[in-house]
Amino acid sequence: MMNRWMSVVRQSPNGVDAWRAARLSRLKARRKLWLEVHGWLGLILGFCLAIFGITGSVLVFYEETDDWLNPGVIALANLVEGQEHFRPVDDIVEAARSVMPDRAQIGSIIYPRHDRRAYQFFYRVVTDNESTPELRHVFVNPYTAEVTGTRAVIERGRWLPDGFVPFMFQLHFALLAGNTGAVVVGIMGVISIISVLTGLIVWWPLTGKWRRALTIKRAASPERLNHDVHQTFGFYTALIMLAVLLSGVYMNLPDHFKVPVKLLSPNSxxxxxxxxxxxxxxxxxxxxxxxxxxxxxxxxxxxxxxxxxxxxxxxxxxxxxxxxxxxxxxxxxxxxxxxxxxxxxxxxxxxxxxxAAGDTFLDWMWPLHSGKVFGWPGRILIFVTGLACPVLYVTGVVRWLQKRRAKRSKKPPRPAGWGEARNRITGRSN
Known part of the structure; x- marks a missing residue:
């Protein structure tokens, strides 16, 4: 193939231009294919990705939000003197156990991150149906070892969890569908990674017009403005989006995710x-x-x-x-x-x-997903990237509708005599 094109270049004074034009034509044809793939993936998964983005942006500040919404339960209002005055942790554990059934198991304990916050316990409550255990939170005052409140995150017979933050977590993590939803969301994350990569392929300026690809044109038509917004938002958030999606797949499908990591870094x-x-x-x-x-x-x-x-x-x-x-x-x-x-x-x-590299890779998954790896700047970046998801979905749908209308307006004219033939078949009169 290369020899044939080089022959064209040698034989024609405009051979270089011809070769470049042919190459550009091939690239555009390939780009059109990737555009179709990107468009359909966006239409199929875009709405769910918008939900994940909005809920993810909210959860960037889940600790502060939980404190603000639960005064007296999580955020303590009484005068405190410092962690040196905390009751023994064993007393705190015993207080939490006292309000849980015998079959409840402690998953983890969140230590107060400042002097005015309660201990938070994550309990797994085994039920008759062991495949779907209940999940509950218990909050204990660190100074008095008194339970300040409890809430059900997953409970049999209830669809919605207690509290705004648990609702956001369950919607973000599993679309409120339990373990099955978590698996589905993980698979969506894998497909969304493909969608972002195809978007970058489609974005790449084949003619080298980088300024047009990186900016929004001023005083543009509505169609052009929508296109530029979708393109620029997608490009500037792509790297962070890929990191968030990859880490999200790890958290939803950890066993599957670790298989290739173990193959590449078995000594981790x-x-x-x-x-x-x-x-x-x-x-x-x-x-x-x-x-x-x-x-x-x-x-x-x-x-x-x-x-x-x-x-x-x-x-x-x-x-x-x-x-x-x-x-x-x-x-x-x-x-x-x-x-x-x-x-x-x-x-x-x-x-x-x-x-080994595998340790570093896995250790960075949660910090990357939450943005905490870079402190407040990282959290703000994750927050903005999450809000970009609904923008990308809406502008993508608008772009798809614009193209659909354009195709309809380009339908070939009906042949002469079409109306007369239609009237004879349907029995209509002019």
């Missing part, structure tokens, strides 16, 4: 570490307070972020510490596991102890 500690406690006769669990004290003796810097209790006899305490000075300028988290009987620190997972 995420796949090789399996810390376990060592039970022995006569020893009983030390309790969360002593486990936390053991960690803080070795790692006093930073703030406690979340805690997780052991599951079973060989389970371990897991403690996350955030904002560790000098650890990382982007996402400074250190996760430690502690033997539930001896208090010995079994593993330390932080940016300094990562052994």
């Amino acid at each position: 500690r995420s796949f090789t570490d399996n810390p376990q406690s060592s039970p022995a006769a006569g020893r009983s669990p030390i309790g969360l307070d002593r486990a936390l004290a053991s960690v803080r003796r070795s790692y006093p810097e930073g703030r406690v972020n979340w805690l997780r209790l052991p599951e079973g006899e060989t389970g371990v305490y897991t403690i996350s510490i955030r904002d560790v000075p000098g650890l990382s300028r982007f996402w400074s988290e250190r996760r430690l596991t502690v033997d539930q009987y001896s208090g010995a620190i079994l593993t330390v997972h932080d940016p300094d102890t990562r052994t």
Whole structure:
């Protein structure tokens, strides 16, 4: 094929122009195919992507929103003196357990991120139908160890969760459809990544008119304005959109997502570490307070972020510490596991102890998705990108309708005598 075109170039004084014109024609034909793919993917998934974008923008500030909407339950209004006056964590755990049924299991505990916030417990309540357990939140005052409130996130017989923030999370994560919805949303995320990539292919200026591809024309016609808005919003948010979609797929389909990561980075500690406690006769669990004290003796810097209790006899305490000075300028988290009987620190997972690229890749998924990896600028970028999703959907639909009307207006004229033939067939008179 290349030899044939080079022959044309040699034989014709305008061979170079002819070759460029032919190449451009091929690229435009290929671009038209990708435009069709991009258009149909947008029409099929665009509405759901708009929902994910809006809810994601809201959830960028979910902690602040939850505090604001739940005074006295999550945000404490009474005068406080600091975390040194917190009740023992074991007392806090016992208070939360006192309002939960016997079959309830603690998933994780969110430590107060400031002096005026309650502990937040995530409980999994096993029901008769074990495939769909109930999920509930319990809030406990850190100074008095009193339960300030509870709410149902997933409960049998109820379609909507309690509270605005849980509603946003369930809509964003699973379209309010439970585990099945989470899988569907994950698959939508994969297809949406393809949609963004095809959009970049369609956006690429084949004629080199980069300014037109990167800006919105002033005083443009409505059709051109709609096209430019769709194009520029899509381009300037594409990189962040891809990161958010990829991390979202990981959170919805973690087992499937980890398969290629494990193939590419089999030595990652995420796949090789399996810390376990060592039970022995006569020893009983030390309790969360002593486990936390053991960690803080070795790692006093930073703030406690979340805690997780052991599951079973060989389970371990897991403690996350955030904002560790000098650890990382982007996402400074250190996760430690502690033997539930001896208090010995079994593993330390932080940016300094990562052994493979797979660890770094997986550790960045949640910080990228939430925008917290870059602090407030990152959260604002995620917020803006989420709001771009409904803009892209609306302008995409408008663009599709414009093209549809244009095609209809370009229908060939009816042949002479068509009306007379129609009247004879239908029995109509002029």
